[in-house]
Amino acid sequence: MAAVMLQGTGSDVGKSVLVAGLCRLLANRGLKVLPFKPQNMSNNAAVAEGGEIGRAQALQAVACRAAPNVDMNPVLIKPQSDTGAQLVVHGKVVGTLGAADYQHRKGELLGKVLQSWQRLTAAADIVIVEGAGSPAEINLRAGDIANMGFARAAGVPVVLIGDIDRGGVIASIVGTKAVIDAEDAAMIRGFLINKFRGDVRLFDKGYAEIERRTGWPGLGVIPWLAAARQLPAEDAVVLDTAATSDGAITIAVPMLSRIANFDDFDPLAHEPGVRLMMVPPGQPLPGDAALIILPGTKATIADLAFLRAQGWDIDIAAHVRRGGAVLGICGGYQMLGQTIEDPDGVEGMAGTVTGLGLLPVTTRLTGDKRVIEVTGNSIRDGQPFAGYEIHVGQTRALSHVQPLLRLADGAMDGAVSHDGRIAGCYIHRLFDHPAQRGAWLARLGAQSDGIAQGHRVDQALDALAADLEAHVDIDRLLAIAGYRA
Structure with a gap:
């Protein structure tokens, strides 16, 4: 079984897009690749086999050129209020619960997650897993099924993603190593820097310092991916409130x-x-x-x-x-x-x-x-x-x-x-x-450009794959995942 999990130093560091891009890249190499996210929290859902999964996992399935199914996102949380949410397991609504209630139920949901994981890995050459939030949220570590709790239960190695665009990426990655426990830190086998703008040589010293302080190898510096704007966003917090054009x-x-x-x-x-x-x-x-x-x-x-x-x-x-x-x-x-x-x-x-x-x-x-x-x-x-x-x-x-x-x-x-x-x-x-x-x-x-949205998304996924091929050490990533050709 070959698999690797992308976790982030925080929310909105680009995990969903990078998983989609890597899925398309590996699919273009001829691998049977599938996406997985143990737990998602989003009101942007898609239909899969008559059930619901996060929209990002449906997009990642498209990137794999595979039909979406409910095992790709076994636990979906759909917020209804500031303190309550609808709980969807294996595509079906199983109840509504408060935030405190969910903290108590996470552990029992791990079994459902691992059932989906076993079915998915049996059907793929490699599975690319997306974490949620950050493993540095150690206040949520007990009973976790979204990040290190899943990674350790399933034995999946982790690559940590840092977002340089928001600033403080050195502290974000080094700080993650500092706050998580040693067993969790041992699951991380490398890091990636995402959303870089400008001359990458200016970050050489920072990159080396992260490697020195964490002991984790860097797998690449990814530039700002223009093609990502052609893909559906997962969370409403990233919606662009500005007008899209002067149409x-x-x-x-x-x-x-x-x-x-x-x-x-x-x-x-x-x-x-x-x-x-x-x-x-x-x-x-x-x-x-x-x-x-x-x-x-x-x-x-x-x-x-x-x-x-x-x-x-x-x-x-x-x-x-x-x-x-x-x-x-x-x-x-x-x-x-x-x-x-x-x-x-x-x-x-x-x-x-x-x-x-x-x-x-x-x-x-x-x-x-x-x-x-x-x-x-x-x-x-x-x-x-x-x-x-x-x-x-x-x-x-x-x-x-x-x-x-x-x-x-x-x-x-x-x-x-x-x-x-x-x-x-x-x-x-x-x-x-x-x-x-x-x-x-x-x-x-007005007149339409006549472009099917599915065609636009497919072109964007190929563009993402090409960018990642150029800026990520894919062979090393595959080695971390345990893939052998």
Whole structure:
């Protein structure tokens, strides 16, 4: 069994992207490689075998040219509030628990993780594992399944990633060695420096000093990877709040507190004719927007209250009066209706709240979760789409309303106002297909570049692989992983 685990000196050091790049690099060399992340915490999920895994692991599966499956991310935590989260194990929701409760349950979940690990390693030449957060978070070490707890249980060697762009990378790597215990430190067999800008020779002394102080060999200095911007982000904290370009039309997306599946908008961000604005809390929605999209959310009722607290409901009402268009996706679709009922307290306190009242539909939240990949066509123009649903709740029309989409099995999804300006649906990744995206942009007065999002991502993965081939000692990495050709 050959495997190596990438852990980081902190969150957002680039672990997900590097795993994806290495997976594509090794797949291009002809190896059967698979990704693995024991525990992920993200509301950006993807469908795999009718279950849920982190979006990053689905991307890494694409990098491997493999079908995603639930063993690639056996434990997924989806935050619903500041203190509570939904727990997904082997793709299925098993409950909701608080942060303190989860600390007690981590140990019992290790068995589930190792079951997935055994199945995955039996099907691959090599597995590239992604850690979560940092092993230096020693306050979370007891019962850990995300970093060293897993590495030691499975006997997987570790390469530590440091992010030089944020500063203090020497202290981050050396400090990690200083605070973790000796047995954990012995699992680390090397380090990588990520996100370097400028002349790498200026870091030669720093690189050597890390090697001297830790005893770990350096495996390379990776430059800032431009291709990474073409890939979906895993965490909302890294969303770019600036406009993506000076395109002719503005599309605005309010950044809800529990925004989910925000990679829905990546295809729009790459369109030269679109100025996509991810609007942060405290900022008004732009008055010149042609389209406002209400995104998915892990907590519809709480985020509807959050939307109103920001004054975005007033901005949306003014936008509609000016003749602007609105689209709601998943939780955003539920918000557009007349009411949202939660009689069983699925999202918290039981009750009913008033929606934005822009579509004649109502939603009832239930404990059953629909997780499925779907294809179909939009009803108004017949353009194809391929995406997925991940949601609780059922939405029904209160009066005659035109559906937005027809699924391949003949079922209808979504709703469109009589004037065609307000619409909603449950389908994530609606804009990935160039024909579907092009139809939306044409109605707004813009032209699409016609590039399929999957093709764009595939090109970016090949570019990442080429960069890593040039800057990482891959042969030494394979030796650490225990791979023998």
